[in-house]
Amino acid sequence: MSITIKDDAGVAAMxxxxxxxxEVLDAITPHIxxxxxxxxxxxxxxxxxxxxxxxxxxxxYQPPGYPPYPAHLCTSVNHVICHGIPNDKVLKKGDIVNVDVTVITPEGWYGDTSRMFEIGEVSIAAKRLCALTYDAMWLGIEQVRPGARLGDVGHAIQxxxxxxxxxxxxxxxxxxxGQRFHEEPQVLHYGxxxxxxxxxxxxxxxxxPMINLGRRDIKEMPDGWTIVTRDRSLSAQWEHTVLVTPTGHEVLSLSAGSPPPPAFVQ
Structure with a gap:
């Protein structure tokens, strides 16, 4: 599969x-x-x-070899790295959770973004992990410009x-x-x-980027989706969707309620 280059209409749709x-994340934020x-x-x-x-x-959603995903979004709590399936367990003070949302518009375009949420007062280590992961994502985004390479993005994060x-x-x-959930290229967070x-x-x-407080080793749970840290250390993730522009980049997944970029972002 080759990389699709979006024209002006595609960029506007994205x-x-x-x-x-x-805006889905904005709407649910007060309730978390x-x-x-x-x-x-x-x-x-x-x-x-x-x-x-x-x-x-x-x-x-059902990629080859997976069971159909049963929920409208992913909720990855504490040592869950990604693809956590929503359940009836109550979130308590000290938890951290990534909420990952992908919508499809009536015209068939996909929008994808995720944020970390701190539940009440969290530990210094958890707060630091969430903050540093946010900075790492933005450092990767800052590398995006015509002529740069994907390895530059991954290297900055790593x-x-x-x-x-x-x-x-x-x-x-x-x-x-774009008009598919997952297209080329793959964007590694190391390199x-x-x-x-x-x-x-x-x-x-x-x-x-998915960043762990402990080792990077992962483990898949029996549900076929949930990925956790093998050492049960905390994990955090933030996600934006980014367009390469003629002069640099544009972050497409910003809204009125998005956390502000770090001070180092130009």
């Missing part, structure tokens, strides 16, 4: 799709408090998608994370996105500068 995905279940979060998101006129890309004694998950990566695919205007892909 701006809308990604903003709508971010101690005492809510991840199943409640899923229901609230589904209700907001219905209001928007979008639908979930994850519910029923160097920063490992420099803070954190580890980068290798088995999952960012991806191209060597100057290697990998060259970036050209019109490319759209996600940057979504």
């Amino acid at each position: 701006r809308t799709a990604c903003r709508l995905a971010a 408090q101690p005492g809510i279940t991840t199943l409640d979060i899923d229901r609230l998101a589904a209700e907001h998608m219905a209001k928007q006129g979008t639908r979930s890309a994850t519910v029923g 160097k920063f994370a490992e420099g803070h004694n954190l580890s980068v998950v290798r088995e999952f990566c960012g991806h191209g996105i 060597k500068p100057g290697t990998g695919e060259e970036l050209v205007p019109g490319m759209i892909f996600t940057v979504e």
